[in-house]
Amino acid sequence: MTPAQLDAADPLAPFRDRFALPEGVIYLDGNSLGARPKAAEERVLQVVRKEWGEGLITSWNQADWIGMPQRIGDKIGRLIGAGEGEVIACDSTSINVFKASCAALSLAPERSVILSERGNFPTDVYMMQGIETLTGRQVRAQLVQPDQIEDAIDGSVAAVLLTQVHYKTGRMRDMARITSLAHRHGAAMIWDLSHSAGAVPVDLTGAGADFAVGCGYKYLNGGPGAPGILYVAKRHQEKVIPALAGWFGHAAPFAFEDRYEPAPGIARFLVGTPPVLGMAALEVGVDLFLEADMAAVRAKSISLAQLFIERMAPLAEAWGFALASPADPAERGSQVSYRHPEGYAIMQALIERGVIGDFRAPDILRFGFTPLYTTHAEVAAAVEHLAAVMEQREWDRPEHKQRSAVT
Amino acid sequence: MTPAQLDAADPLAPFRDRFALPEGVIYLDGNSLGARPKAAEERVLQVVRKEWGEGLITSWNQADWIGMPQRIGDKIGRLIGAGEGEVIACDSTSINVFKASCAALSLAPERSVILSERGNFPTDVYMMQGIETLTGRQVRAQLVQPDQIEDAIDGSVAAVLLTQVHYKTGRMRDMARITSLAHRHGAAMIWDLSHSAGAVPVDLTGAGADFAVGCGYKYLNGGPGAPGILYVAKRHQEKVIPALAGWFGHAAPFAFEDRYEPAPGIARFLVGTPPVLGMAALEVGVDLFLEADMAAVRAKSISLAQLFIERMAPLAEAWGFALASPADPAERGSQVSYRHPEGYAIMQALIERGVIGDFRAPDILRFGFTPLYTTHAEVAAAVEHLAAVMEQREWDRPEHKQRSAVT
Numbered sequence: 001m002t003p004a005q006l007d008a009a010d011p012l013a014p015f016r017d018r019f020a021l022p023e024g025v026i027y028l029d030g031n032s033l034g035a036r037p038k039a040a041e042e043r044v045l046q047v048v049r050k051e052w053g054e055g056l057i058t059s060w061n062q063a064d065w066i067g068m069p070q071r072i073g074d075k076i077g078r079l080i081g082a083g084e085g086e087v088i089a090c091d092s093t094s095i096n097v098f099k100a101s102c103a104a105l106s107l108a109p110e111r112s113v114i115l116s117e118r119g120n121f122p123t124d125v126y127m128m129q130g131i132e133t134l135t136g137r138q139v140r141a142q143l144v145q146p147d148q149i150e151d152a153i154d155g156s157v158a159a160v161l162l163t164q165v166h167y168k169t170g171r172m173r174d175m176a177r178i179t180s181l182a183h184r185h186g187a188a189m190i191w192d193l194s195h196s197a198g199a200v201p202v203d204l205t206g207a208g209a210d211f212a213v214g215c216g217y218k219y220l221n222g223g224p225g226a227p228g229i230l231y232v233a234k235r236h237q238e239k240v241i242p243a244l245a246g247w248f249g250h251a252a253p254f255a256f257e258d259r260y261e262p263a264p265g266i267a268r269f270l271v272g273t274p275p276v277l278g279m280a281a282l283e284v285g286v287d288l289f290l291e292a293d294m295a296a297v298r299a300k301s302i303s304l305a306q307l308f309i310e311r312m313a314p315l316a317e318a319w320g321f322a323l324a325s326p327a328d329p330a331e332r333g334s335q336v337s338y339r340h341p342e343g344y345a346i347m348q349a350l351i352e353r354g355v356i357g358d359f360r361a362p363d364i365l366r367f368g369f370t371p372l373y374t375t376h377a378e379v380a381a382a383v384e385h386l387a388a389v390m391e392q393r394e395w396d397r398p399e400h401k402q403r404s405a406v407t
Numbered sequence: 408m409t410p411a412q413l414d415a416a417d418p419l420a421p422f423r424d425r426f427a428l429p430e431g432v433i434y435l436d437g438n439s440l441g442a443r444p445k446a447a448e449e450r451v452l453q454v455v456r457k458e459w460g461e462g463l464i465t466s467w468n469q470a471d472w473i474g475m476p477q478r479i480g481d482k483i484g485r486l487i488g489a490g491e492g493e494v495i496a497c498d499s500t501s502i503n504v505f506k507a508s509c510a511a512l513s514l515a516p517e518r519s520v521i522l523s524e525r526g527n528f529p530t531d532v533y534m535m536q537g538i539e540t541l542t543g544r545q546v547r548a549q550l551v552q553p554d555q556i557e558d559a560i561d562g563s564v565a566a567v568l569l570t571q572v573h574y575k576t577g578r579m580r581d582m583a584r585i586t587s588l589a590h591r592h593g594a595a596m597i598w599d600l601s602h603s604a605g606a607v608p609v610d611l612t613g614a615g616a617d618f619a620v621g622c623g624y625k626y627l628n629g630g631p632g633a634p635g636i637l638y639v640a641k642r643h644q645e646k647v648i649p650a651l652a653g654w655f656g657h658a659a660p661f662a663f664e665d666r667y668e669p670a671p672g673i674a675r676f677l678v679g680t681p682p683v684l685g686m687a688a689l690e691v692g693v694d695l696f697l698e699a700d701m702a703a704v705r706a707k708s709i710s711l712a713q714l715f716i717e718r719m720a721p722l723a724e725a726w727g728f729a730l731a732s733p734a735d736p737a738e739r740g741s742q743v744s745y746r747h748p749e750g751y752a753i754m755q756a757l758i759e760r761g762v763i764g765d766f767r768a769p770d771i772l773r774f775g776f777t778p779l780y781t782t783h784a785e786v787a788a789a790v791e792h793l794a795a796v797m798e799q800r801e802w803d804r805p806e807h808k809q810r811s812a813v814t
Contacts, residue, residue, distance in 0.1 A: 020460040029464045036460040044455050044684065045448070052631055053427040053443040057436045057763060060813035065631060067812075092679025094653045095502060102541060118665050122654035123679065126667040130652030134509060134541070143665055168663075217680070224459055224472060224683035245537030246501045247529035254813065255768055256575075258525050258550055260533040272499025272530065273624070276631035277451065277684040356464060361662055405474075406467035406661060 003376035006303060011296050015372040018288055019221075026378045026385075028357045031167075031195060031335050031368030034221030040284045047280045068279040069248075069270055073229070075286045076220070079294065080193060080212070081203035082231050088266050089282060090274065093194060093215050093228040095244070097127040097161070099269055100211035100230065102243035104159035104188040105131070105139060107236065111158035111187070112138045117146045121167045124192055128161060146171075150181055157187040159211075164202070165195035165333030168360050170325040172200065172333050176207040183208065188236075194218060197229065199301070199334035201294050204231055211236070219334065219370060220289060222282030230269055237265050246271030292372060300371035301334040304379050308336050308367060311383040319390045324364055335368045348400035349389045355382045410783035413710060418703050422779040425695055426628075433785045433792075435764045438574075438602060438742050438775030441628030447691040454687045475686040476655075476677055480636070482693045483627070486701065487600060487619070488610035489638050495673050496689060497681065500601060500622050500635040502651070504534040504568070506676055507618035507637065509650035511566035511595040512538070512546060514643065518565035518594070519545045524553045528574045531599055535568060553578075557588055564594040566618075571609070572602035572740030575767050577732040579607065579740050583614040590615065595643075601625060604636065606708070606741035608701050611638055618643070626741065626777060627696060629689030637676055644672050653678030699779060707778035708741040711786050715743050715774060718790040726797045731771055742775045755807035756796045762789045 007013060019035045021027060027035055051059040060066050073087035080087070090096070101114055114128045120143070128141035144152045153160060160182045165172045179189040188210040196202050198219030204212055210233050216226030232240070241262055247253050248270035251261040262268035306329065315321055316338070324337040340346060340363060347359040357367045367382070389395055414420060426442045428434060434442055458466040467473050480494035487494070497503070508521055521535045527550070535548035551559045560567060567589045572579045586596040595617040603609050605626030611619055617640050623633030639647070648669055654660050655677035658668040669675035713736065722728055723745070731744040747753060747770060754766040764774045774789070796802055 020456075022461045022463070025463070027463060033459075033464045035463065036455065041452070041455050041460075044451060048443065048448050048451050048630070048688070049427075052440075053448075054429045056429070056432070056434060056442065057440045057765065058758070059631070060440075061811045091498070091502070092653075092682075094655075094679035095498070095651070098651060106540075122657060122660070122663055122667075125665055126652040126654055126657060129667045130648075130650050133513075133648055133652075134650040223455070224466070225680045225686070227682070228679070241537075241540055243537050243541040244502070244505060245533040245540075246499075247533055248501075250529060250533060253529070256529055258532055260529075260536045272501035272635070273632045275499075275634070275682050275685045277688060278682045279632070281455070281684060351465070358464065404468045 003307065003380040006307070006376040010300060012292060012300055012371055015292060016375065019373040021373060024354050026355045026382050028355065028367040028369065028374065028382060030370030031199070031218050031366070032358055033224060034218055034285065034370065035373055036223070037221055037284050037288045039288070040223060040281045043280050043284045044277060047277060065274065065276050068274050068276065070267065072279060072283045072286060073266070075283070075290060076197065076229055079202070079289060080197050080214070080231065081205050083205060083234060085265050086234055087229060087231045088269060089216065089227045089229055089279060090270055091228055093213050094123045094127055096213040096228045096230040097124055097192065098131065099242060099244055100190045100213055101128060101131055101159060101161060103232065103236065103240040104190060104211060106240055107188055108158040108186070111156055113140050113142050113157045114159050114161055115142050115144070115149070115152055115157045116161045117149050118143045119146065119168070120163055121192070121194065124161050124163060150178070153182055153185045153187055155185060157185060159188045159190050161190040161192065163192040163194060165199060167195055168324065168364050168366070169337055170333045170335040172331055175209065179207045179209055193229070195333050195335070198289055201298055209233065216282045220282065221285035223278060223285070226278050226282040227275055232266055232269060237268070242268055244271045248272060248274070297371045301369050302329040304369040304371065304374055304376060305329065305332065305334070305336050307376055308379050308383065311380055312338070315383065315387055315390065334370065335366055337364050337366045339363045340365060342395055344403070345395040345400040346389060349394040350386055353385045353389065355385045410714065410787040413714070413783040417707060419699060419707055419778055422699060423782065426780045428780060431761050433762045433789050435762065435774040435776065435781065435789060437777030438606070438625050438773070439765055440631055441625055441692065441777065442780055443630070444628055444691050444695045446695070447630060447688045450687050450691045451684060454684060472681065472683050475681050475683065477674065479686060479690045479693060480673070482690070482697060483604065483636055486609070486696060487604050487621070487638070488612045490612060490641060492672050493641055494636060494638045495676060496623065496634045496636055496686060497677055498635055500620050501530045501534055503620040503635045503637040504531055504599065505538065506649060506651055507597045507620055508535060508538055508566060508568060510639065510643065510647040511597060511618060513647055514595055515565040515593070518563055520547050520549050520564045521566050521568055522549050522551070522556070522559055522564045523568045524556050525550045526553065526575070527570055528599070528601065531568050531570060557585070560589055560592045560594055562592060564592060566595045566597050568597040568599065570599040570601060572606060574602055575731065575771050575773070576744055577740045577742040579738055582616065586614045586616055600636070602740050602742070605696055608705055616640065623689045627689065628692035630685060630692070632685060633689040634682055634685050639673055639676060644675070649675055651678045655679060655681070704778045708776050709736040711776040711778065711781055711783060712736065712739065712741070712743050714783055715786050715790065718787055719745070722790065722794055722797065741777070742773055744771050744773045746770045747772060749802055751810070752802040752807040753796060756801040757793055760792045760796065762792045
């Protein structure tokens with residue numbers, strides 16, 4: 001089928017119009033910052049104008065600001081196979097990694113290792129290293145090569161912290177198998193779903209995961225710096241005294257007692273006052289996602305990626321792009337990456353043409369496929385632009401080699 | 408002078424029109440959630456519509472989202488006597504308490520105590536208690552009676568954590584004297600400025616403070632759940648390896664290295680991706696504040712509070728309201744509190760009349776004075792409403808005794 005035919009047959013096609021996308025742009029970076037749902041504008045305006053401006057302090061009750069972390073968390077839970085009361089939207093992904101890691105350590109006081117893989121996203125590995133220096137207990141943040149993770153899980157490991165879909169390559173881990181392996185060795189499993197939630201079907205309950213964190217501003221389209229996601233399996237919630245003992249996680253926050261007493265359930269993992277503006281925008285993105293069928297999202301994601309790889313084949317051959325993602329869709333999330341020594345400059349030239357992907361050091365060009373708003377026609381056109389960038393050596397200009405603060 | 412005369416002579420009067428306040432409401436709760444600057448609506452809309460919707464990922468550079476924590480932090484720094492590069496806007500107040508406390512502990516590895524006072528706001532004391540359970544090192548979160556703080560500072564104390572202006576009573580601590588006392592005993596001083604920043608003149612540099620945290624959504628009018636504030640004195644910044652080792656605090660975040668290497672300066676205390684919507688609204692509130700003269704703000708704050716206390720005198724006598732705040736303005740922040748056994752119901756009845764203050768368990772009625780938008784006429788009218796509530800026993804109705812989720 002041609003790209004146009006694929007788009008004509010796409011059951012998700014109507015979602016495209018629910019997003020505000022700029023004219024003349026092919027956006028393949030929804031894995032970094034999701035596009036804006038049109039409804040976000042009205043909702044945020046409502047919060048600013050009515051709930052804050054008119055309701056003022058009464059909106060904590062009247063507009064149920066107080067219930068946002070749990071309400072939005074439960075909605076996200078439906079996208080990642082969690083039960084009611086197992087997910088909250090709160091803080092940043094980094095802070096949630098810290099909370100989950102400390103919780104896992106507290107469940108296994110005689111173990112000392114938090115295990116992850118080299119090249120995992122910095123959010124995960126730096127937070128692990130911070131815990132290493134913080135606690136007097138001999139905690140060790142251990143990083144091994146990706147293919148050695150399974151061998152490295154032993155009786156010293158308190159928690160395994162892995163990103164299900166790798167941010168650079170898009171390689172997807174087998175959640176059920178690794179969780180089960182961790183459990184056989186008595187270790188807790190923490191999944192980072194930053195590139196999974198809204199990108200691929202996730203079943204935390206089915207996999208038996210212990211903890212998970214995720215990101216609100218990528219595939220969930222929650223807006224820049226949207227609150228993060230924290231999942232704690234029900235069976236662990238009452239066993240953990242949170243390391244970040246916040247007043248919003250207290251059993252009776254408005255009693256203002258001197259002694260921290262954790263709230264029942266997932267609420268104990270809340271820390272400070274919820275960021276209401278960010279929460280409101282995130283909820284719009286999540287609500288929109290809940291209208292879609294996740295199996296259809298996955299099918300279209302694979303279709304877009306396969307079309308991209310197919311069309312890229314002659315460019316790979318001619319210009320030396322090396323596929324950095326698994327060729328098998330079953331082992332890949334919703335992105336496709338290529339390595340190229342001039343990757344940075346090539347991506348800048350491509351962006352100048354209105355095709356927005358991104359670059360990850362040292363040599364990765366990343367293309368994210370977001371089935372709610374990306375079309376097959378756009379994918380095909382993106383490859384044509386890339387061909388033109390290479391044929392006309394557009395990348396070989398000084399301005400394309402100048403690095404920005406954010407790459 | 409009459410309230411009308413005081414308002415006519417008020418140099419800050421023009422600021423009132425810069426805020427969106429609902430008709431028929433006298434808002435005396437800006438110490439809990441500041442009112443909305445009118446300009447916040449347009450700015451947030453610009454972020455949602457243009458920067459997110461059109462700029463998408465490029466806005467991290469183009470709209471300088473990446474620079475928000477430092478840029479807004481430096482602006483706030485001017486309101487609290489900090490130097491350039493000593494303040495960032497980030498995370499929540501609670502998370503910042505955690506960061507400051509862990510930093511102070513790391514500066515004094517041989518000391519074990521974090522000291523605060525009983526009845527301090529839960530954000531502070533709960534985070535202290537979380538650190539106590541987290542670290543293997545014998546850290547003790549010690550709470551003493553407010554009047555015993557100075558005696559309790561000794562050689563075992565790593566850090567003293569105090570709220571400058573108490574959230575219930577408005578009692579203001581002498582920042583310079585206590586900081587100097589802490590230093591004489593070799594302890595670091597952490598100030599919680601939640602009820603100080605934008606409420607009273609603060610001089611962190613003059614006082615020699617080591618760390619400070621603060622709140623963006625109270626007197627700074629940054630919007631519900633606005634990002635918090637963290638101050639780290641320049642002399643300490645390079646000595647501390649942050650416990651919350653975040654990728655935004657890395658020396659080279661976009662190099663995606665496996666090893667955490669703290670950024671130079673205050674940037675190392677950043678953790679995750681900044682909440683852009685909340686940051687944008689906060690900046691509007693801070694910019695507006697920077698137009699005002701802090702000495703004039705303080706003078707009007709005292710004038711409003713003195714008028715309130717004066718008008719309350721007959722009610723206190725007749726109905727048993729006991730002043731819970733220091734009578735001397737020099738010892739008080741920008742709020743006045745009264746105790747009354749029926750405080751909760753009385754506040755509900757008052758709110759029904761459109762006078763919004765708040766209640767703090769067990770018996771405190773709290774009235775905040777925010778000189779940028781509160782008038783003397785409103786203060787006088789608020790007391791008249793309260794008189795009517797008491798005279799007509801409006802508080803003595805079942806619906807006013809029903810507690811809400813947020814009080």
